[in-house]
Amino acid sequence: MAEPVRPRRSPARRRLHRLRLRLTAAYTLITVAGLACLSWLVIRTDDRARLDAEYDEMRRRASVAASLVYYEDGRIRLDGLDDDEATSGTPQVLVLEGRPGGDPATVFRGRTAQFAVRDTAIRAVTRTAMDEEGPVRAGARDRTGEPVRLLAVPFYDDATDEVAGAAVAIGDPARGAAEHRSLVLSLVVGAGALTALAALTGHVLSGRSMRPAWEALEQQERLLADAAHELRTPVAVMRGSVEVAAAAPGGLEAHLPRIRRAADRMADVVENLLARGRLEAAVDVVRAEPLRLDQLVEEVCAEVAEGGNGVEWRLEESVVDADAALVRVAVRNLLDNAVRHGRDPGAPERAGLLVTVRGPEVWVADRGPGVDPARLPELTERFSSPGGGTGIGLSLVRRIAQAHRGSLTVRARPGGGAEFVLRLAPDRSRRGRGRGTARTLTIRS
Structure with a gap:
């Protein structure tokens, strides 16, 4: 059984349909661009906030550890570090004491030895903090190649009032990464849902905005269909009458009444079409x-x-x-x-x-x-x-x-x-x- 042939759209209808699709696509692309920029700002802000929070915690722990280091009879005392919560857990805390003419040496390690960072990186950030006499940030890698963060805070010898070493906090860049990934996933899913909603809304709104154009096109098509339907019969009558009159012995006079009736009919048709056009256009009806x-x-x-x-x-x-x-x-x-x-x-x-x-x-x-x-x-x-x-x-x-x-x-x-x-x-x-x-x-x- 042959499938029914679907009626083809007129070129004007195809153009209106393409215009509606373009409006929908433009509305969707604008929404996608706006959501992408907003998501990028949110992700970047969250990443910076996470980094700042990590460094703040590292600075707090390193500062507490540096404040607990003191000297007595020319010897460094670390007895206050073992019992303080700042030296346990993550970030990990180390204390390095400077040596005259040599590299700083590690004199204390926190109870949680989570990261195996090379000594050269730790000594380097310690020397920098001692030279600048202020907190110093640095990046490094542990022995497995994973990135870590370093922050050193110098401490002083009470007797000489000179920089004697630094407390180093070792932070984990992966800390808070799960929450960050969850935020990114939520943004992606939310942006996708909003994009789909924007596409649907744009399609509906573009259809409503183009409704007058569709109605005008339908009115024009109806008017043309009416004209073709109405005028076909009187035109055929007039043409047939003229052809018969040309071949008949009596000439045209015998067929004039029929031609006149067909002309009157055409006049009525034109009047009807004009009236229908006024009603369809709804202008000064x-x-x-x-x-x-x-x-x-x-x-x-x-x-x-x-x-x-x-x-x-x-x-x-x-x-x-x-x-x-x-x-x-x-x-x-x-x-x-x-x-x-x-x-x-x-x-x-x-x-x-x-x-x-x-x-x-x-x-x-x-x-x-x-x-x-x-x-x-x-x-x-x-x-x-x-x-x-x-x-x-x-x-x-x-x-x-x-x-x-x-x-x-x-x-x-x-x-x-x-x-x-x-x-x-x-x-x-x-x-x-x-x-x-x-x-x-x-x-x-």
């Missing part, structure tokens, strides 16, 4: 002003009667707030629909139409097969016409009624047939006044 509805309906009925159709109308004086051009199109479409479909096949004697104006309502009754009121929504859809018409007339009537805050309804006519009722908004300035004089006039061709 209804230029409402007081309108004598009975006089307008009388003019339209007279035009339809001139075409050879029996029309009877009963008009009461009525004033409504409406757009005369749109109401004329709606009434003409109702009458055209009644002329085309409001008769039983083979029964032309029952083809008379009755048009009534009562207040803000226009009633168009025919003697056709009738219409089920439940089918009205179906009949007022575009291109839905059971009797061979174009199916746009009733749809346009409904749109015009809605634009005037009114409605279009249908019900069965007593004795057979259907009654379509177009209701408009009444004139506010005349609301509450009595009805005018009714006029009844029948014209049959």
Whole structure:
């Protein structure tokens, strides 16, 4: 079984779709760039804070150890170091005493010997601290090649007031690394989730921002479809009539009435399309002003009667707030629909139409097969016409009624047939006044 062929998008729709994707991508990339910069700052700040906290702890331990070293009778005393918490645990603490003319020697090691750092590195940072007479930071590696941090704080001989050595704290760069990695992982996961949310939000917002463009494109496509659908029949009739007239002995005169009817039909089509274009564009849709509805309906009925159709109308004086051009199109479409479909096949004697104006309502009754009121929504859809018409007339009537805050309804006519009722908004300035004089006039061709 062959797979159904999916309809291809028009170039305009493809361009709008690509534009929406570009807007979504741009919104997502901007979000990614912002989150990347923010994450980099957070990671860098956390790393610096972790490093500063480690060095602060090393400085505290080394300073405490240096303060506990003292000299008595020219000999260094370290008895206070063994019992102090600063010399246990991490960072590890060592005490080196300077030797005249030689390298400093280690005279104390903390109880926790965690790092096996080469003596040359420790002696080097000790000499630097003694020479500068202040705390000194340095980096080194233990015997396994892992990086460690060194911080030396000098201490003095109380008798001579000279630098006698330094307390060295050995710190572990891996300390706090687990928390740092957890922070980085949290930032990566959070940034990914926010990026996905930003992409979804950007897609939705770009779709909403482009909705007017989509609606305008759909309106244009509907208008073009209506034009092609409506104009195809009268153009074909005119072309066929001209071709037949060119070959017929009687010449063109015998076919002029048919060509004229096709031209009139094309004029009605153009008028319908212009009215539909106004409604679809929603720009200055209804230029409402007081309108004598009975006089307008009388003019339209007279035009339809001139075409050879029996029309009877009963008009009461009525004033409504409406757009005369749109109401004329709606009434003409109702009458055209009644002329085309409001008769039983083979029964032309029952083809008379009755048009009534009562207040803000226009009633168009025919003697056709009738219409089920439940089918009205179906009949007022575009291109839905059971009797061979174009199916746009009733749809346009409904749109015009809605634009005037009114409605279009249908019900069965007593004795057979259907009654379509177009209701408009009444004139506010005349609301509450009595009805005018009714006029009844029948014209049959």
